[in-house]
Amino acid sequence: MEKGLILWFTGLSGAGKSTISKVVAEKLKERGRKVEILDGDIVRENLSKGLTFSKEDRDINIRRIGFVAHLLSRNGVVTITAAISPYKAIRNEVREMDDNFVEVYINAPLEVCEKRDVKGLYAKARAGEIKMFTGIDDPYEPPDNPEITCYTDKETLEESVNHIISSLEKLGHLT
Amino acid sequence: MEKGLILWFTGLSGAGKSTISKVVAEKLKERGRKVEILDGDIVRENLSKGLTFSKEDRDINIRRIGFVAHLLSRNGVVTITAAISPYKAIRNEVREMDDNFVEVYINAPLEVCEKRDVKGLYAKARAGEIKMFTGIDDPYEPPDNPEITCYTDKETLEESVNHIISSLEKLGHLT
Numbered sequence: 001m002e003k004g005l006i007l008w009f010t011g012l013s014g015a016g017k018s019t020i021s022k023v024v025a026e027k028l029k030e031r032g033r034k035v036e037i038l039d040g041d042i043v044r045e046n047l048s049k050g051l052t053f054s055k056e057d058r059d060i061n062i063r064r065i066g067f068v069a070h071l072l073s074r075n076g077v078v079t080i081t082a083a084i085s086p087y088k089a090i091r092n093e094v095r096e097m098d099d100n101f102v103e104v105y106i107n108a109p110l111e112v113c114e115k116r117d118v119k120g121l122y123a124k125a126r127a128g129e130i131k132m133f134t135g136i137d138d139p140y141e142p143p144d145n146p147e148i149t150c151y152t153d154k155e156t157l158e159e160s161v162n163h164i165i166s167s168l169e170k171l172g173h174l175t
Numbered sequence: 176m177e178k179g180l181i182l183w184f185t186g187l188s189g190a191g192k193s194t195i196s197k198v199v200a201e202k203l204k205e206r207g208r209k210v211e212i213l214d215g216d217i218v219r220e221n222l223s224k225g226l227t228f229s230k231e232d233r234d235i236n237i238r239r240i241g242f243v244a245h246l247l248s249r250n251g252v253v254t255i256t257a258a259i260s261p262y263k264a265i266r267n268e269v270r271e272m273d274d275n276f277v278e279v280y281i282n283a284p285l286e287v288c289e290k291r292d293v294k295g296l297y298a299k300a301r302a303g304e305i306k307m308f309t310g311i312d313d314p315y316e317p318p319d320n321p322e323i324t325c326y327t328d329k330e331t332l333e334e335s336v337n338h339i340i341s342s343l344e345k346l347g348h349l350t
């Protein structure tokens with residue numbers, strides 16, 4: 001059976017996780033891999049409705065994503081998770097669950113993400129309409145040693161995607 | 176890619192869902208299929224901690240199981256769910272989600288399940304220590320047209336398992 005993989009994206013809202021994950025998924029499908037994206041919003045809707053953005057509830061949400069990603073990964077599916085997942089400890093907890101865990105840090109400065117503000121959430125967070133918003137009034141803990149980092153303020157989408165694919169080849173996860 | 180499948184077990188607590196699901200899973204693995212069991216207790220722990228046994232929360236729990244089962248099924252995994260799933264409407268909602276949904280009614284009379292009382296839950300429910308217990312003070316709605324029915328008060332474990340496997344062959348889900 002083909003080896004599965006958890007491709008764990010982490011980064012601020014607006015850093016580019018969803019956008020990059022979709023293109024990476026297409027590239028992997030072209031290579032004949034089975035792929036699922038567990039996007040933050042989709043997971044909140046289907047697995048975690050009712051949870052808040054408190055640290056405790058965020059951790060529960062991430063554990064659920066980890067549980068599902070692991071089920072898929074051990075059945076040969078490349079599973080891309082694209083939730084902010086701001087806390088280091090819980091990301092490392094998921095890493096321990098699965099032998100094929102690759103952390104992908106989608107790195108963009110807060111100022112850049114806030115300027116993009118694709119969903120209009122930063123404006124709401126600054127206005128105090130949303131509480132516990134990562135980067136504004138809730139912390140983001142960057143990974144210490146992510147297997148892959150994309151600098152979306154300095155790279156084109158294509159460059160970020162190519163970097164991920166070539167890194168997966170070097171790491172032995174793609175042939 | 177090999178076709179996945181949702182094998183949706185439903186039935187009272189103590190009817191035999193977990194026991195049968197484990198043996199069916201082994202038989203399917205022997206045939207080279209990828210199999211996952213989403214057992215009621217495991218799912219409550221990993222996806223639905225904090226949910227009660229109210230109708231609303233039970234429906235949320237079943238929708239989550241359906242969401243995960245569908246993700247696995249569409250990637251070629253035979254996914255056996257073994258939660259009581261007492262409500263007809265929500266089971267049918269999950270059926271609509273997936274083209275390869277097979278409902279397996281694990282049918283045993285309440286008296287038999289209560290006499291077995293493997294987990295000691297019926298005694299607690301009768302004593303009022305557990306509320307909203309299916310069959311005691313919460314309804315169980317049997318399926319109208321399950322693809323497969325096992326009568327665990329009249330069949331041996333082996334007979335039930337063989338009936339499921341041969342039914343899957345007849346339905347075209349196993350070769």
